[in-house]
Amino acid sequence: MRLPRFVLVVCCLFGAGLLAAEELPPRITEPGKILLEESFSGTAIVRPWEPGGKAGAFSIVDGALQGVCSPDDHHGPAIGVPLAGRNLTISFRFKYAKPGYFLFLLDGESQFGGAAHLLRVSLAPTQLAIQQDRGEPASHIAQGKEKREADKAGCVLPAPTKEQLADPKFYRVEKLAAQSAKTGDGQWHQVLIEQNGNDVLVQLDALPPLAAKGTVLDAPKSRIVFLVGLAGTVLVDDVKVWENSHLAKVAPAAAK
DSSP, rough: OOOHHHHHHHHHHHHHHHHOOOOOSSSEEEEEEHHHHHHHOOSSOOOOEEOOTTTSSSEOOOOOEEEEEOTTTSSSSSEEEEEEESSSSEEEEEEEEEOOOEEEEEEOOOOSSSSSEEEEEETTTTEEEEEEEOOHHHHHHHHHHHHHHHHTOOOOOOOOOOOHHHSSOOOOEEEEEEEOOOTTTSSEEEEEEEETEEEEEEEESSOEEEHHHHHSSSEEEEEEEEETTTTTTEEEEEEEEEEEEESSSSGGEEEE
């Protein structure tokens, strides 16, 4: 029997919706205990979420977390939630309501002392990148102060010298891997981040998985953070975090 045209259209749209909403399968991990599950179904942000930045930068809009970076905010507002684990798998959806910059951070115990950002997954409108933070937290704080003072004075800080980069205590952000992406289209995008020891695998929609190996990631974790920058507006939804039970049988290289 031939189906009416409108039925075919509805079926195709419904099927496409199912595919778009389908969660990405883990490739190098076997998620175990779930540490966090948040769908932002309420009307306001509640604990354990901890928003930072300018007042009102984060809110709940149409059942999703919305982050807005004002044009005069050179750092960008961030919102985090504490958790405890070592090897984690993180899943979430995001959408640019206004193109800017969107960053996921995984915090934990720095091998240089104290709590610090360890892993960064940059979800810029045209690029996906995996980065790690290295160096002492005190150096990070000092550099942040210098940048704020330079911004007020309308100056640009010079690039780090070879001597500074040779010092393991000097704070820096290192890019481990990157690939092109197109997420500034105003559509929802699915992300799955797997971290085991120093190995990281990031999946973004149907793009090839992006793998990287860090040097500071194998440590107890304490928080996940979302940051919005460059005068952008980003929506985030369906956040889930698992503590991995153990490594999957599939190796990162074979997962590509």
